[in-house]
Amino acid sequence: MRRRSVVPALLLSLGVAAVPAAPHAAAAAAAAAPLPLTQVVPVPASVRAGGGAFTLAEDAAIHVPAGSPGAAAVGRYLAGILRPSTGYGLPLTTNARREGIVLALTEPGAGNTGAEGYRLQSTPRAVVISAATTAGLFHGVQTLRQLLPASVERELYGLGPWTVAGGTIADRPRYAYRGAMLDVARHFHTVQQVERYIDQLALYKINRLHLHLTDDQGWRIAIASRPRLTAYGGSTQVGGGTGGYYTTAEYQQIVRYAASRYMTVVPEIDMPGHTNAALASYGELNCNGVPRALYTGTAVGFSSLCVPKPATTQFVDDVIREVAAMTPGPYLHIGGDEARVTGRADYVAFVDRVQQIVRRYGKTVIGWHQITGADPAPGAIAQYWGTKGDEEPVAVAAQAGTRLIMSPANHAYLDMKYDEETPIGQKWAGYTEVQKAYDWNPATVVRGVPASAVLGVEAPLWSETVTDSSEIEYLAFPRLPAIAEVGWSPAATHSWASFRQRLAAQAPRWTALGINYYRSPQVPWPWTG
Structure with a gap:
């Protein structure tokens, strides 16, 4: 099991905290701030900035709809990306709580997301990805990945914070x-x-x-x-x-x-x-x-x-x-x-x-x-x-x-x-x-x-x-x-x-x-x- 406290202690033992700021310190500080919701490839169809930001917490869970093996598979895929770098357990649950990371299936036609589109809403309490299909949820997860710091992609523990800017993305593809x-x-x-x-x-x-x-x-x-x-x-x-x-x-x-x-x-x-x-x-x-x-x-x-x-x-x-x-x-x-x-x-x-x-x-x-x-x-x-x-x-x-x-x-x-x-x-x-x-x-x-x-x-x-x-x-x-x-x-x-x-x-x-x-x-x- 990963012991999260070892890494900060090791950094301190190496004197990292005492190293003077490098010329690129401003860039490093900027990297710690949430990425704008528009900082995504492919660029989303619609972005609306909102107040506050979501920070993934150590006790967060990934909520998936009950009775959907496809949505559960998307949730496991997301957890597999996030767990190594965050060190968090990120259990999958099927309760209806709107906190942490939520994958939600909507009625077909709701939100005008089509067969592959999605809606991503980030608030201080939760990131909610909703879509009419599990394909849409999967594409929304790719957007969420890009909104988190790049170090989330590493298979080694990182320090975070794992923050997503507040606001709403509504997205769907131009071509099938x-x-x-x-x-x-x-x-x-x-x-x-x-x-x-x-x-x-x-x-x-x-x-x-x-x-x-x-x-x-x-x-x-x-x-x-x-x-x-x-x-x-x-x-x-x-x-x-x-x-x-x-x-x-x-x-x-x-x-x-x-x-x-x-x-x-x-x-x-x-x-x-x-x-x-x-x-x-x-x-x-x-x-x-x-x-x-x-x-x-x-x-x-x-x-x-x-x-x-x-x-x-x-x-x-x-x-x-x-x-x-x-x-x-x-x-x-x-x-x-x-x-x-x-x-x-x-x-x-x-x-x-x-x-x-x-x-x-x-x-x-x-x-x-x-x-x-x-x-x-x-x-x-x-x-x-x-x-x-x-x-x-x-x-x-x-x-x-x-x-x-x-x-x-x-x-x-x-x-x-x-x-x-x-x-x-x-x-x-x-x-x-x-x-x-x-x-x-x-x-x-x-x-x-x-x-x-x-x-x-x-x-x-x-x-x-x-x-x-x-x-x-x-x-x-x-x-x-x-x-x-x-x-x-x-x-x-x-x-x-x-x-x-x-x-x-x-x-x-x-x-x-x-x-x-x-x-x-x-x-x-x-x-x-």
Whole structure:
């Protein structure tokens, strides 16, 4: 059991209290004051300052509604964050007392919070987070985390005080789909690395995790009816490393972990191009029947399934059936990009056929925006990754009812370098500093697309140059929070001047969490000693 009195005594024994004030003492004093309620990323829809402030006390409890396992799980999640740093027990209770930290479920429609919004009210007696759903409670908890001192994120005891400014936040997302993509095909990333990224995404209210599971360089998800896909096709990666893959149990572990953070996994099986790992594993998928050699380079556009062959249709059916069965979420991404050696007629026929298969297994099709050059099925979603915004087929499809996820590569691709000195990443879409990642409007990216067609945004991170969590974080932070704000906050709140200040205030939190981030010269980062 933690002995809270030891730490202050140890500090005194070391003479800390007698050390003269350092030049940064004013900054340290300011850090002890409650953070303004507006000092949150993504910025809330509405903030109203109030009197007084809430200070978490040693005997405080977390109150959750009776009869709601979901709300209780959110309460346990919050307690798991707060207990190590505060040293407080923070028991969960189901009584109706309005003191301490209160998680409250409201009637649907009450407070205009929608499916994911929340209301946070801070008074001297309590912080009350109320929402119509447990997803809303979870997002409200992320806001509460950011309003507490950054040291609350550490897994070691801190001194506090754990204070939240008084007032009320009313918040809900601009878009229903707010995603991040991780490419685990070019370089394989372990379950633990993916879970670490999920936790980081959750802090910024991301609710979709798109996993790019297959590509030329590797097949990363076990398919029981096609074991050679992983045994052979998953055995390497860019540069010739040993690769890897997720067993069914491991993939389902990722899905469950994401769900515990109110994040839906979107699996991608990229077809008919980007398929060399499959073509190397099963020769019958090639038109000449001969298996391809494994591939460890980074060029694209050279591979294609042999569309007319019945063996290809059976292969696609087997894969989609099994992936759909182990994925509880509603989406299945079929890729469809850069199929440069697939004939036009074959491409259209393939997209039509695959969409039917996906629908047969109860999932909603997502594909890269090239599928709009075929015939998007009713309900299909296209993911835009272009840079020009003048792609007529995308606009025509959107006008006809196809919904769009916006991932313009020159704004939202996290694998683009910040500048010419960036040690990892790519630059084919140009350099992307944090302001460029922030200053764009999903509703106006593609000319001719009605704003109502935009389902949301996604920040893809391709892994040709990315091998571990430290490199994922270096490219994602600080740009991921920028894109998260684009997807969550009302358009009227969009302000680079405000965002760069709020973003800078995130740095101590990232340090406490052990996140490796890029110190962009565009952001006034605090002194870090």
